[in-house]
Amino acid sequence: MRPDPALVHEFAPTGELRAAINLGNPVLAQSHTARERPAGVTIDLARRFGELLGVPVQLLPFETPGASAAAIASGKADIGFLAVDPKRAESIHFTAPYVQIEGCYLVRDASPLQHNDEVDQPGRRIVAGAGSAYALYLARELRHAQLVEVPFDNACAADALLADPALDAAAGVRQQLLADLARVPGVRLLPGAFMAIHQAMAMPRGRSAAAVDLLESFLAQQRSSAFVRNALARHGMEGVTALA
Template sequence: MTLDSTLLAAFAPTGVLRACINLGNPILAGVDAQSRPVGISVDLAGALAKRLGVALELVVVDAAGKSVETVTNEQADVGFFAIDPRRAATIGFTAPYVLIEGYYLVRNESPVKTNADVDRTGTRVVVGQGSAYDLFLSRELKQAKIVRTPTSPAVVKTFVDTGCEVAAGVKQQLEQDVAGLTGYRLLDERFMVIRQAMGVPITRGEAALTYLKSFVEDMKREGFVQNAMQRHGITGVSVAPAE
């Protein structure tokens, strides 16, 4: 991939690559013992900055909606998002690099046994505001009421504290948040596959998006994404197929 000055300016108009890192999804990013951001998205951001030949600056947020807003407003140059048609109005997406599963969590005594049981009048489903599964369920659920929390990590606590009937989220996040608690179960099947991609503001132009798409395909093909998952101990997700 040839990089000219125009393309470099599209990615790093301030002279550094500003990458937005969302800590609200533990599969993608978290913090280490020194409170430094770490994870697959951080590794990919570093690899992109190295390929561009610029320094990396991390813009850290705690929710998917904030990440979308940050990149849309060009307060960051690239970000890591689940692909969704609503977000595509302002962000250009690559193909996904990992596939993540969205699941429902209920209490053991809940009459909800299958995904089809969720969309009923009187059922309240707790989601993280602006998350991929919030956007998806806002379109799909016709009778259930959606209750939104500021961030995805707050979903289970809100579900437990308020007595809502269902919590929705990334499978690993739900499992992590109920670890040590009794009386809860995941339903047996996912309700969606979250296609996690990189993205740039659409204002940066088609050439920048094409370059980023090629970068992501290289990272998948060369084993970078798989190695990052292993390095950070991420299980239960898969590297997206080549496109």
């Protein structure tokens, strides 16, 4: 059943559901060329939510998570898909998460580092894409190592690591770092993960309780029906945990 018209208007005040799509995380969405339409689990979820509301969906692709978060927080996007983070949550409402991915470290083959807990030591320098969930996390959690943030793109951290011998490790999501392993010689992944990244649907803060309930119940249904799990498999996303 279609929601109340007032609730539909709250989600889509322009008559379209404007969905911010974060192309900076390959687990969420992929677009390999400028002309290629984005594809991924977040596009599938946006279109399905648009069907529930009975409105067309306008995809708003962003190259970085920071730009996507800014669009949601400002109301330029009606919904979006981001990693849950307390700093972002000051201006964005997050649902319960639907996917868990891993934040990992990439190091040079010759690096003495063998385990994640060896990275946060005095004198170490870790590079990460600015505005990413793992950069926000490391900015809070590092006690000894220095975080070096570089302009975000999918491969920036690995390339920055190799270009600057003063850097000790690059942080990123496992799927992108595995792609870097195939692309860049002389690097390796440290085993395990230094953080779990929980991906959720998002909307601007200040929406009504009814809007919050609708988005939460929609996503809960997509999780329990295996829609999320099946979408991840359809788009070839391996090593990702779909949350029930």
